[in-house]
Amino acid sequence: MNQVKRMITKNAVPLLFAIVCLLGIYFAKMPTQFLIMEVAKRLARNSFLVLSLIIPVVAGMGLNFGIVLGALAGQIALILSTHWEWAGLGGLGLTALLATPLAILFGYLAGLTLNKAKGREMITGMVLGFFANGLYQFVFLFLVGTVIPFNNPRLRISTSPGLRNTIDLKLIKGSLDGIWQIQYGFTKLPMVTFGVIALLSVCLWFFFRTKLGQDFRAIGQDRHIAGVAGIDTNRNRVLAIIMSTVLAAWGQIIFLQNIGTLNTYNSHEQVGTFAIAALLIGGATVTRATITQALTGTLLFHVLFVVSPMAGQAIFGSAQIGEYFRVFVAYGIIAISLALHAWQSKSLAKSSLEEDFSVSG
Amino acid sequence: MKDQLGKVYRAIGLPRLIISLFLLALIFVALGTELSVADLLSDSLVRVGMNGIFVLAMVPSIQAGVGLNFGLPVGVICGIVGTLIAMELSLIGFGGFFVALGLAIPLAIISGYLYSLLLNRVVGQEMMVGTYVGFSVVAGMCIFWLLAPFKNPAMIWAIGGSGLRVTLTLADNFAGVLNSSLAFKFLGLNIPTGLLLMLGLVSFLLWLFFRSKPGVAMEVVGRNPRFAIASGLQLNTYRSLGVVLSTVLGAVGYVVYAQSFGFVQLYMAPLMMAFPAVAAVLIGGASTKEATVLQALIGVVLFQTLLTVAMPVTNQLIQGNISEIARVIVSNGMILYALTRTTGGEQA
Numbered sequence: 001m002n003q004v005k006r007m008i009t010k011n012a013v014p015l016l017f018a019i020v021c022l023l024g025i026y027f028a029k030m031p032t033q034f035l036i037m038e039v040a041k042r043l044a045r046n047s048f049l050v051l052s053l054i055i056p057v058v059a060g061m062g063l064n065f066g067i068v069l070g071a072l073a074g075q076i077a078l079i080l081s082t083h084w085e086w087a088g089l090g091g092l093g094l095t096a097l098l099a100t101p102l103a104i105l106f107g108y109l110a111g112l113t114l115n116k117a118k119g120r121e122m123i124t125g126m127v128l129g130f131f132a133n134g135l136y137q138f139v140f141l142f143l144v145g146t147v148i149p150f151n152n153p154r155l156r157i158s159t160s161p162g163l164r165n166t167i168d169l170k171l172i173k174g175s176l177d178g179i180w181q182i183q184y185g186f187t188k189l190p191m192v193t194f195g196v197i198a199l200l201s202v203c204l205w206f207f208f209r210t211k212l213g214q215d216f217r218a219i220g221q222d223r224h225i226a227g228v229a230g231i232d233t234n235r236n237r238v239l240a241i242i243m244s245t246v247l248a249a250w251g252q253i254i255f256l257q258n259i260g261t262l263n264t265y266n267s268h269e270q271v272g273t274f275a276i277a278a279l280l281i282g283g284a285t286v287t288r289a290t291i292t293q294a295l296t297g298t299l300l301f302h303v304l305f306v307v308s309p310m311a312g313q314a315i316f317g318s319a320q321i322g323e324y325f326r327v328f329v330a331y332g333i334i335a336i337s338l339a340l341h342a343w344q345s346k347s348l349a350k351s352s353l354e355e356d357f358s359v360s361g
Numbered sequence: 362m363k364d365q366l367g368k369v370y371r372a373i374g375l376p377r378l379i380i381s382l383f384l385l386a387l388i389f390v391a392l393g394t395e396l397s398v399a400d401l402l403s404d405s406l407v408r409v410g411m412n413g414i415f416v417l418a419m420v421p422s423i424q425a426g427v428g429l430n431f432g433l434p435v436g437v438i439c440g441i442v443g444t445l446i447a448m449e450l451s452l453i454g455f456g457g458f459f460v461a462l463g464l465a466i467p468l469a470i471i472s473g474y475l476y477s478l479l480l481n482r483v484v485g486q487e488m489m490v491g492t493y494v495g496f497s498v499v500a501g502m503c504i505f506w507l508l509a510p511f512k513n514p515a516m517i518w519a520i521g522g523s524g525l526r527v528t529l530t531l532a533d534n535f536a537g538v539l540n541s542s543l544a545f546k547f548l549g550l551n552i553p554t555g556l557l558l559m560l561g562l563v564s565f566l567l568w569l570f571f572r573s574k575p576g577v578a579m580e581v582v583g584r585n586p587r588f589a590i591a592s593g594l595q596l597n598t599y600r601s602l603g604v605v606l607s608t609v610l611g612a613v614g615y616v617v618y619a620q621s622f623g624f625v626q627l628y629m630a631p632l633m634m635a636f637p638a639v640a641a642v643l644i645g646g647a648s649t650k651e652a653t654v655l656q657a658l659i660g661v662v663l664f665q666t667l668l669t670v671a672m673p674v675t676n677q678l679i680q681g682n683i684s685e686i687a688r689v690i691v692s693n694g695m696i697l698y699a700l701t702r703t704t705g706g707e708q709a
Contacts (some may be wrong), residue, residue, distance in 0.1 A: 116701035122424045122487045123431075127693050130636075134689035142683060314509070318524070324503035324628075331500050335493035341481030342490055 013337075014283045014296055021303045028310035035306060042302040044177065044193040045258045050294045051200055052247030057289040058208065059240035060220030062122045063334075066110045068129035070248025071268040072136050073103035078169065078253060078262055079140070085154050087171040089179065090122040092257055095172065099249040105130070111238030118223075122286075122338070129272055137265055163264050170224045173260035193254065197218065197238045200247070201291045216240055219288065221319030277301060277330040286341040304329060374646055376698060380663050380691075387670045394674070399549035401670050407540065408665040410556035411621040414563050414614030416645075416661040417636035418607045423642070423652040424571070425603025426583030427480055429696075432491035433635035434499050435476050436611020439469040441502075441631065443612065444619050445525070448534050449513045457535040458620055465612040473608025477601035488649075492635070499632045506627050510681070529625040536623040559617055563610070568654045570606075573685065579603055640664060640692030643699045 008015060025035065049067070056064040077099035086094050110128055117124040141162035144150045155163050177190035207213045218226040219233050227233045252271065254261055279289055281304075282297020305326050312322020370378070378385035391398050415433065443465025447457045476494065483490045506525045513515055515533070518524050530536070542555035570576045582589040582599040589596060619625050642652055645660020672684030 053377055113697065113701055119485065120488070120700055122486075123492065126489075126492070126699065127696045127700065130689065131693035134686055134693060137686050138683075138690060141686065318507060320524075321504055321507055324500060324507070327499060327629075328500035328504065331493055331496040335490065335497045338486060338489045338493055339479060339483050342486035347486075 009289050011283055013281065013333075014293075014300060015085065015280050017300045017304065021300055021307065024304060024307035024311040027314045028307045029314065030307060030310055033185045033187065035303075036185070039299065039302055040187055040189055041258070042188045043298055044197070044304070045255045046275070046302065047197045047295060047298050048200060048254050049248060049251035049271060050278045050298045051197070051204065051291065052244050052251050053275055053279050054204060054289045054291065054294060055207075055216065055247075056121075056240050057284065057287065058213075058220050059216040059237060060223060060287065061114065061240060062125075062286045063279070064125055064241065064244050064277065065122055065249035065272045066114070066125035066128050067244060067251075067275060068268055068272050069110055069132050070103050070108040070245040071252040071271045072132055073106050074099045074249040074252035074256070075246065075262060075264075075268060076136075078172075078256060079155065079163065079167065079264075082167055082169060082171065082262075083150075083155060085171060087175075089175045092172045092175045092253065095305075096250050096253055099253060100246055103246040103249035104242055105241035110237060111241035112246060114241060115234050115237055116292050121146040126272070133269065140264060165264055167262040167264055169260050169262055171255060172257050174257065176254060176257055190258075193258070196254070197295075201295070204291055212236075212239070271284060273330055273334070274301070280333050280337045285337060292344070301330075350358055376640060376644060376695060377646055377659075377663065380644055380667060382576075384663065384667050384670065387667070391670060391674045396673055397549075397680075400665075401673065403551040405662075405666040405669040406550070406555050407556065407621060408669050409662050410553055410560050411618045412614075412637065412641070412665055413560040413658065413661045414610055414617055415634070416641040416657045417563060417567055417646070418610035418614055419638055419642040420567060420652045420654055420657050421570075421579070421603040421606035421610070423647060423649065424583045425579045425600045426586060426650075427477075427557065427600055427603055428488045428491075428606045428649050429635075429639045429699075430604070430611075431635045431639065432476060432480075432495040433490050433500075433607070433611045433638060434495035434631045435472055435609035436469050437615045437631045437634050438498055438502050439472055439608070440465045440612035440619070441625060441627070444531075444616055444625055445509075445511065445516070445529075448516060448529065448531070448625075449511050451513065451534070453534055455535070455538055455600060458538050458616065461616045462613060465616055466609055467642070469609040469612035470605055473605035474601060476608060477604035480604055481597045481600055490652050495635060496632060499629065501672070503628050525627055527626065527628055527630075529627070531619060531623050533624060535620050538620055539617065540621050553621075556617070556621060563613065564654050564658060567606075567610075571654070575599070575602065580599025636686065636692055636696070637664070640695045643695045644691075648702065649699055664691070 049071075052067055052070065053064055077095045080098060081091055081095040093126075103326065110125070113128055114121045114124055124281065130309055139148075143161075144163055145156055145161040150156060155167060159165060176196070177193050179192040181188040181190055183189075208217065215226070215231045218231060219236055223233050248271070252268065256267065259267075278297045278301035279294050280297065281301045282293035282295070284290070284293040284297065308322035308326040308329075309319040310322065312325060313319040316322075373381075385671045388401075390644040391401060394707055400643070408679040418436065419430055422428065440461075443463075446464050447461040450457075452460050476491075479494065480491065507523075509525060511525055516525055518526055539555035539559050540553040543558070544554055545552055551654060571580065578589075578594050579599045579602060581592065582594055582596055583603070586596055589599075615661060641664040642657050643660065644664050645652075645656035645658070647653070647656045647660070668684055668688055671687050675683045675687075
């Protein structure tokens with residue numbers, strides 16, 4: 001009995017959201033087939049991005065709002081690959097390969113910045129994302145076609161500078177999803193994409209059992225003790241951010257090959273918020289995140305995303321209410337879990353502050 | 362001579378120097394085109410007046426040790442609710458303006474107090490928590506705008522008969538009451554006297570507050586919490602006071618902003634409103650730990666003039682609207698600079 005109780009308190013957040021989802025499904029009266037189709041599609045699209053958040057959490061750097069930088073690296077690679085007309089699975093692989101050095105560079109710069117803002121990594125990462133977005137827009141909306149010569153009619157309208165607002169990715173659309181699909185009712189399950197996600201999960205699981213992974217864990221537990229034990233904390237923190245950024249770049253490429261069109265100027269904007277909300281709904285916190293939490297969270301968040309407009313229509317007579325409700329949930333869950341985390345660590349910090357006093361005094 | 366130059370340089374600081382020089386260069390370029398510099402500066406004056414109070418709202422929260430108030434939308438929403446009720450009652454002119462203020466301020470005191478109770482429990486992470494509390498409040502209020510019992514047909518969707526529209530015009534209520542009162546022309550500049558007087562009044566009151574006993578106590582709490590405890594000051598009381606003041610200024614700021622803008626934008630429009638204000642106070646020379654009324658004013662003048670002048674000038678040189686992107690880059694770059702400058706020791 002006690003065990004059941006502990007299970008429930010430990011998984012309170014995902015259980016609560018599971019109930020909300022079930023209520024939503026009940027009220028929305030959605031055809032089951034449609035629900036399964038939508039959710040499977042979204043799981044294939046988003047899981048990789050959500051998994052990319054885990055490493056920095058374990059390394060004690062909190063939720064990496066800077067994965068936007070990784071998404072940008074992925075998009076830059078996609079723009080170039082469209083320009084060079086890389087097609088099919090090979091093209092997709094080349095694109096991912098092209099995105100990697102970019103993501104490593106961005107992640108390196110982000111890691112250096114975050115090392116200058118210890119204790120404020122999350123807000124700094126978030127602002128860094130906004131800042132990088134500004135630079136990205138500056139380059140692709142102004143410099144391309146004016147300073148940078150670029151005259152591909154599929155990417156540009158020759159009369160004005162900058163890239164088109166939407167870029168058709170038909171050359172690589174579905175190149176990963178389409179390799180092997182299992183038909184289930186109306187739903188085509190993209191088995192290879194799920195396979196890639198499973199592979200990443202296994203790799204992450206394995207990674208945390210290597211020396212480097214254990215170092216990350218140690219730093220996440222206590223940076224000072226890890227430093228005293230001879231771990232180069234600053235270097236490892238940069239490494240953690242680089243890994244997360246590279247994974248996010250690949251994740252964004254997988255996301256966009258599923259969607260098939262790139263909204264040049266806003267495909268990446270909500271990447272951080274939605275991925276983080278999904279991770280937190282799975283029961284992760286600022287200091288603890290597991291692969292299971294990431295995957296359950298993605299599932300619950302996207303069920304909620306699919307059912308809320310129709311549930312809003314059924315309950316309040318307005319689909320818009322449901323749409324705003326899901327945005328509210330995304331922001332609200334982040335606010336609540338950040339507040340809970342700060343609340344808990346404050347009481348910890350307080351006791352260590354008192355220890356400081358007694359030692360120095 | 363060299364020492365003195367160094368002193369001046371340190372007093373101004375690198376970011377302010379760069380932005381001032383950039384601004385001067387832009388104005389210089391504008392003189393060379395057929396743009397009217399007087400018009401540009403008139404527009405800047407209006408934008409300084411519109412945004413000034415939002416920037417002032419950052420000062421009490423920084424001084425109380427809470428840091429930059431990224432939760433400014435909490436106050437903004439109170440300002441919007443006040444404005445909407447004044448519109449629902451079809452009040453016009455200064456009457457409407459003051460009713461909007463009179464409704465917004467008590468609302469802001471209540472919500473600011475509740476917000477401060479939360480912030481007092483998350484010491485050290487106020488900025489991050491504040492950002493997402495602001496986002497959640499804006500998103501949550503979207504549902505309220507759809508369900509709120511407003512009946513004025515000018516405000517709700519014509520079809521369906523409920524739910525507020527996305528953009529409401531204040532033209533029939535109190536658009537421009539401050540901007541046009543006592544306005545005059547001087548050297549080709551249109552001076553929005555009422556608007557600037559309002560900003561001056563709020564600045565003066567805030568300046569006065571920081572010279573009063575609670576103001577000084579708040580500064581001590583923000584600067585050195587341990588010393589403040591030793592002096593018998595209640596940390597949380599003064600932190601709450603700072604947050605409430607900041608929220609009230611956010612609400613007042615919105616009513617002033619809306620009357621100048623002439624429209625009320627609902628739904629997701631207030632989402633990012635804290636960011637330009639945060640950037641402006643930092644450009645004025647404030648840090649996450651120290652800010653003065655003067656820095657807020659310098660910041661808003663520099664930042665808003667830069668944005669106003671940058672758009673038409675760059676439009677002459679390159680196509681497209683670069684102002685929005687310049688705003689994003691400058692404001693977030695400035696915030697990044699401030700966040701990474703002081704590491705605050707090795708705090709966890």
